Amino acid sequence: MTWHWRDWAIDPEQLRRLNLLAGVPLFAGLSRRQLGKLMVKLFEKRYAAGETIFREGDPGKALFIVLEGKISIARAADADRPLAVLGPGAYFGELALIEDQPRFAGARADEDTLLLILYKSHFDDLIEGHKALAVHIMENLLKTLASYVRAEQSRSAPRAAKGTVSLAEPPQTAAERTRR
Amino acid sequence: MSPSPAAAGEAPATRWFPPPPTIVWALAIAIFVSLAYIASDVVVLIIFSAALAYVINPLVRKVEAAAVRRTLAVTAVYLSIVIIIATAAFLIVPRLRAEVVTLSSGAFKQQVDHSVDALHRELIDKYPSLRNVLGDPEARNERLSALFQQQTANLPNLLSHAVEIVIVIVLIPVFSFFLLRDSGKLVRLLMDRLRPDQIETSVAVWCEIERVIGRYLRGLALEALAIGTIASTGLWLLGVNYPLFLGAFSGMANVIPYLGPFLSGTVVAMIAMIQFQSFAPLAKVMLLYLGIKICDLTVIQTLTVGRSVHLHPILLVASLLVGGHAFGLIGMIVAVPIVTALQEVIRLLLDHRRRKAGIRPAHHASSMPIQTYVC
Numbered sequence: 240m241t242w243h244w245r246d247w248a249i250d251p252e253q254l255r256r257l258n259l260l261a262g263v264p265l266f267a268g269l270s271r272r273q274l275g276k277l278m279v280k281l282f283e284k285r286y287a288a289g290e291t292i293f294r295e296g297d298p299g300k301a302l303f304i305v306l307e308g309k310i311s312i313a314r315a316a317d318a319d320r321p322l323a324v325l326g327p328g329a330y331f332g333e334l335a336l337i338e339d340q341p342r343f344a345g346a347r348a349d350e351d352t353l354l355l356i357l358y359k360s361h362f363d364d365l366i367e368g369h370k371a372l373a374v375h376i377m378e379n380l381l382k383t384l385a386s387y388v389r390a391e392q393s394r395s396a397p398r399a400a401k402g403t404v405s406l407a408e409p410p411q412t413a414a415e416r417t418r419r
Numbered sequence: 420m421s422p423s424p425a426a427a428g429e430a431p432a433t434r435w436f437p438p439p440p441t442i443v444w445a446l447a448i449a450i451f452v453s454l455a456y457i458a459s460d461v462v463v464l465i466i467f468s469a470a471l472a473y474v475i476n477p478l479v480r481k482v483e484a485a486a487v488r489r490t491l492a493v494t495a496v497y498l499s500i501v502i503i504i505a506t507a508a509f510l511i512v513p514r515l516r517a518e519v520v521t522l523s524s525g526a527f528k529q530q531v532d533h534s535v536d537a538l539h540r541e542l543i544d545k546y547p548s549l550r551n552v553l554g555d556p557e558a559r560n561e562r563l564s565a566l567f568q569q570q571t572a573n574l575p576n577l578l579s580h581a582v583e584i585v586i587v588i589v590l591i592p593v594f595s596f597f598l599l600r601d602s603g604k605l606v607r608l609l610m611d612r613l614r615p616d617q618i619e620t621s622v623a624v625w626c627e628i629e630r631v632i633g634r635y636l637r638g639l640a641l642e643a644l645a646i647g648t649i650a651s652t653g654l655w656l657l658g659v660n661y662p663l664f665l666g667a668f669s670g671m672a673n674v675i676p677y678l679g680p681f682l683s684g685t686v687v688a689m690i691a692m693i694q695f696q697s698f699a700p701l702a703k704v705m706l707l708y709l710g711i712k713i714c715d716l717t718v719i720q721t722l723t724v725g726r727s728v729h730l731h732p733i734l735l736v737a738s739l740l741v742g743g744h745a746f747g748l749i750g751m752i753v754a755v756p757i758v759t760a761l762q763e764v765i766r767l768l769l770d771h772r773r774r775k776a777g778i779r780p781a782h783h784a785s786s787m788p789i790q791t792y793v794c
Contacts (some may be wrong), residue, residue: 253486275484281621284610300623334514360626 253278256306256355262328263304263388273372280361286348295345299335301358304328310353314344324349333380336362455733456745463749464587468594470753472602473633474640475500478601493599497592515663530693537696620771627767628760635756638720642671645719646711650683656699659691667709673715675751676739680715684708730759 251381260266260274269277283306286292292303295315303310311321312331324346325331336359364372402416455462475496482492500559606625613621647670654662665687672683684705730738735755742754 246489248491249486250488253483253488257486272484275486278486279480279484282610283607284618298620300620356622358622358626360623360630364626364630 244267256281259328260304260355265302265330265333265376265383266335267379268375269372272292273369273375276369276372277357277365280357280365282356282358284354284356286354288348288350288352290348290355292346292348293332293342296341297345298339300330300339300360301356302330302362303332303346303353304330304355304357306353306355309349310346310352310354311349312344312346318345329388333383335359336376336380343367370403459746463746464590464594466749466753467591468598470636471591472598473629473636475595475599476602476633476638489603490600493596497596511663515667516585519664521661534693534696538692538698541698571718595618610675620768623771624764624767627763631760631763632756635759639674639752641722642715642719643673646670646673648717649711649714650687653711654687657691657701657703657707659687659704660694661690665690669711675748677741678751678756680708680712730762731754734758734762 256278257271257274260278261269261271266274266277281304286308292310293299305325307327310325310329310331312323312325313319313321323331332342334340334343336357339359366376470550478496478499479489479492482495483489505584610622612616647666649666650669651662653668654665659665665683669680669683669687672679675682687708688701688704691704692698694700735758738754738758742750742752742757744750746753
């Protein structure tokens with residue numbers, strides 16, 4: 240059996256996290272070194288099946304990344320129909336990194352789950368000293384937000400088409416036309 | 420069937436209600452503070468160890484970012500620090516030791532005697548009316564000798580303290596090593612004990628404490644290093660003896676807000692006057708320390724960031740007085756970051772409470788005008 244320094248020096252758990260972070264779309268384009276800097280800022284927390292991670296309306300202060308298990312995101316009024324079910328590598332609560340608005344929906348662990356948590360205070364600390372890293376993450380965050388806007392746009396487009404409302408028109412004009 | 424107490428005419432037994440959580444918390448804090456006051460030596464040891472761990476932690480995290488095991492990362496950083504200190508000691512300590520030995524030798528006492536004589540004569544020559552106030556040199560020399568004898572008599576006590584100091588110097592790095600190594604486990608243990616709805620605010624509070632104290636301590640260390648270097652260079656240029664020792668003292672004294680620079684400036688001015696046997700260097704030393712203070716306020720503090728504590732001046736002075744009274748010099752050093760951290764925590768908790776109640780701060784982003792989405 241040969242002894243290898245890497246097996247002795249490298250923490251397999253940390254390595255697993257690093258590899259998982261590399262696959263998270265929000266951190267796409269970050270170098271291994273930048274991912275390492277991000278990784279040491281993350282908290283790890285285990286949730287039992289059925290446990291609430293946060294409720295709708297709670298102040299949002301953190302981004303969550305699923306390391307193990309399954310999470311469902313649902314609005315309180317429609318708890319039986321989750322908006323999304325997320326597995327390892329997925330993330331949620333990213334808007335908390337921009338501003339601490341109340342949570343739009345609640346999150347619950349469907350099974351025993353291990354989450355990595357990035358708190359806004361830590362994120363602010365991180366981007367303060369690492370501008371390149373901040374630009375990458377912000378760019379990815381903007382792309383995510385743009386995709387949400389596009390999805391919302393395409394959802395409202397058929398409705399708008401019925402009343403011949405164009406999103407290119409100024410909203411006041413569109414509203415007036417709908418009333419007519 | 421036994422009759423009920425009311426039916427039997429007895430007063431109903433008053434049911435015991437647990438005290439409200441605020442009272443329990445206040446009691447717990449009062450007990451903790453009392454214990455800390457009683458065992459202040461241990462508290463000081465823990466505070467120093469935690470402070471050292473805070474200063475070293477960013478380096479450990481840098482190593483850990485490469486997925487290196489925590490224990491190995493801490494050991495590597497410790498070894499590097501030991502090597503740096505050993506190298507510095509090899510280069511600086513002989514010179515520093517020589518300065519300290521000269522300062523504590525009898526030759527220095529003789530020099531002090533001569534210098535005080537010369538200063539005495541200079542003052543009386545310039546202002547003859549001061550002769551009545553200062554008295555004659557013989558009487559003054561007797562008083563000085565008595566003072567020296569008294570201080571020498573205290574030396575055995577100082578030596579017994581030296582053993583305690585050495586024990587503390589050994590214990591602090593050992594404590595901070597284990598604090599650094601196991602901090603992740605401690606944090607995880609705490610996180611698992613927290614209710615999910617408390618966790619976000621708790622971590623935000625923790626981050627704030629870590630940010631304030633960590634930055635303050637790291638800033639303080641950098642500032643002390645910068646001030647020490649500038650003071651040593653300045654004193655060497657002025658031709659004052661023991662520049663390294665006095666520079667190191669100035670850097671360390673600077674960690675005491677307000678009082679530190681004044682203290683170090685006074686000591687250095689006295690030593691310079693003794694060396695040159697004249698009042699002439701007083702102005703030079705004062706100018707040097709004024710320049711250092713201006714440089715500190717305008718450049719060094721801006722660069723080290725950590726000193727930017729947002730405390731009201733009255734609160735700052737009050738915290739210094741209370742800290743100094745309770746824990747002496749150490750209390751004065753740690754009072755400011757602790758009170759700043761407390762202030763930040765209270766601000767965060769109030770903010771959290773306001774948000775829960777649906778009240779937004781005036782500067783909140785959502786109150787900004789938003790352009791209507793067009794395409």
